[in-house]
Amino acid sequence: METSDDMEQRAKMLRAETETLLQSPDFIRSPVMSQLLRYLVEEAISNPNNPPKAYQVAVDGLGRTDDFDVQTDSYPRVQVGRLRKMLAAYYAARGTAERLRIPIGHYAVELQTGGITAEGKTGSATPIDDGLFLSLPAEKGLKRWLSHRPATYGLAALVFLGAVGLLWFLNSDRQDIFSTANASDYILPPKIYIERPQRAQMGPDKEKTNELELFFEDAFASSSQVRLAVADRPGGAFEETDGENAYLFKSELVAGQTGPRVKFSLTSLMQDENIWSSIVTLPDSPDDYPEKLGPLAGRIASIYGVISTDQRKHLPDDAMIGYACLLRFENYRSHREPDLLSVVESCIEKSLAADPLDSRILAAASFMAYLREEATGRKPDPKAGFQFARRAMVLGREDASANFALARSSFFNGNCARGKEFAEKAVELAPYEATVQAQTGAYLFGCNDPDATKYLRRAIALDPRGSIVAETALVLSLLEEGKNREALEFAEKIVPSSTGVGPYYDIAMAAVYASNSRNEESQTSWDRLVELYGKENDESAEQLLNRLIINPDLADRVFVLLSQTGVISDEQARK
Structure with a gap:
């Protein structure tokens, strides 16, 4: 049985280890996980023999409303699972003797020191392998x-x-x-708050609201461009903080002619202005959210999404770290x-x-x-x-x-x-990050992997206006398959003013026009590419493509195609 001195020492060790964890980059970037860890640790100190239940974790630890239903909502289990993985990854990188752990199937935090936990249980000094190492x-x-x-x-x-x-x-x-x-x-990265309805909705609307909120919490938590933040006071209501580098995401169910619709909006708290809004039809089932609402989540919080674009617009010249x-x-x-x-x-x-x-x-x-x-x-x-x-x-x-x-x-x-x-x-x-999908598809294309097209099309579905890498690779992939006409029809739908176009638009158009015997238009695209991105020295066409296209196989294929059709002259090729 623990004495009062033992309990006090245990509390000090738990809090000290918690503060160390909270100073690590991953926890600094994740306010939700930080709040959850603090809550579970304080529960472990104040109620060591009575760990919290899922409802308590949801309401007291994660700020859910009092009418939270643990039977229909797995939110606390999902978030504690995410915290468990973060702890495992942190200790895998450091190998410290003292570590916090959350046993599978429980919401109790234990402090492990060497082979024995602070609770007196035998444990392995090696982190449990959850497939994370x-x-x-x-x-x-x-x-x-x-x-x-x-x-x-x-x-x-x-x-x-x-x-x-x-x-x-x-x-x-x-x-x-x-x-x-x-x-x-x-x-x-800036914080993003998800505002929950201040007035609990009744019946199916309440369930739909919870499902939407859970989907976007998971979507934003997976983004590298934002830090998912919690509401400022229990119950889910949001209190604005003047000048904070953060965004407020709102969703509201509204009636539509053919069924319920969802009105979304995004507000910059630093600029105190609404910077984006959209109204979409509510998908029939949460199972459809990744396909139907995933592109919207990416539009907001991807590398070239609304938030990162707004951040670039206001980025100070001397901000470098x-x-x-x-x-x-x-x-x-x-x-x-x-x-x-x-x-x-x-x-x-x-x-x-x-x-x-x-x-x-x-x-x-x-x-x-x-x-x-x-x-x-x-x-x-x-x-x-x-x-x-x-x-x-x-x-x-x-x-x-x-x-x-x-x-x-x-x-x-x-x-x-x-x-x-x-x-x-x-x-x-x-x-929901189009860039990751696009790069995966582009490299698999270079490997002649048939799955390349799947990832390229997914990247374009996530961000039709910004996946130039995916669009370029998909055009070339269709050309490789001999689908020259389909490639041309697709390429002519690309919007050249897309975010992050760089040189890729002209590369794709030069290749697809050449493959469809439209050499004059191919030459125009190639000349524009050389003018905008070529160096003033004697850089050959092959060197230019290798500089612009990091995938060497893709660069070689474009060079061969444009050389064979005469768009790249013999003189340019020999430089």
Whole structure:
């Protein structure tokens, strides 16, 4: 039986470990998970033998209304499951002896120290494997690891050494860099609040409202562009905070001629203005929400969505660290403007100095390491790209960008099967992010994988106006299949003013016009591409395409097509 001193010591240890967790990047980016963790820890301290039930977690921990129905709504179970995964990923990266854990099937938080929990239960000092942990290869085994799964004890030993080396990196002199960097300049993604109806609706409307809210909470929680926030007071009502870098998302059921409709709106709290609204037909079943409402969620909170576009519009010139750097990085990744290269490289370096544990910045650094010599003036560094991707994965196992960083490493090393595995995990983690779908489809296209078209079409469905990478690859994919006419009909529907067009529109149009014997129009598109994105020096057409298209197979296919049709002259090809 615990004495009062034991209970006091246990409470101190629980709160100390909680505060450490809440200072980590993943929890800072997730106010909902932070609030839930605080609630469960305080319950573990005040009621150690009486853990909260699902209803208490929903109402007291997550701010649901008093009429919450645990029989029809799995919200608390889903959110606690997400918290359990975040804890597992955090400790997998650090290997600390003391750790918080939430046993499967319970809402009780336990403090594990070594092999024994603070509650006196025997536990494993190794984190429970929920499928969250990455097998780390030794550096010399890069190509073999990318091609095959570890299968021997000898390789397992190398895996262990790799993990030890990473932990040394995370806890050594890089922490001195962190302490000297100006971490106060580190910008986090804006918050998004979901306003719940202040007056409980009756009957089916109430159930539909809850289903809509749960869908968008899950959708926004999967976005890298926002931090899902909780209502400011219990019961779900929202109190505005003047000048906060945040957005308020509202939904309201309204009557329609053929059935119920939903009116959505998004308000910028910083600008105190409505920046987006839409009215759509309410899908018949929640099972239809991902297909019917997923594009709307992506329109709001994707990399080129309403919120990130608004953030770019108001981004200060000197904002360079954290989320601000990611905004600049995505601009460069899409447009490949040479003037942005040094800015992005500098802001990534500054961001890693301020927070070397940010998996999204590490993923961006991995991308930059793979850029071709035509873009940077230096040779690609696959070794550095892989190391950045591996660190990103260890620190952000549930981060789509980290998973895709490892997918990219595999694709670049010619392992399409391994690349597809990580890319599909990224798609699962960010189901409404058109860019992830588009990149997955583009790389699979380069691998001649028949699933490429599925992802490319999904990217276009999620963002018909902004998936230029997907549209380009889909046009070329149709051309590869000999569907020249279909490719042309699709290409002519592309809106050239789309967000993030960059050079891809002209590349697609030059190729599709050439394939349909419309060489004059193909030549116009090619000349415009050279004028806007070509360098003043003697850069050949092949070098230009390799600089603009990071997928080498895709770049080669476009070059061959345009050369064979005469759009690229012999002189341009020989430069």
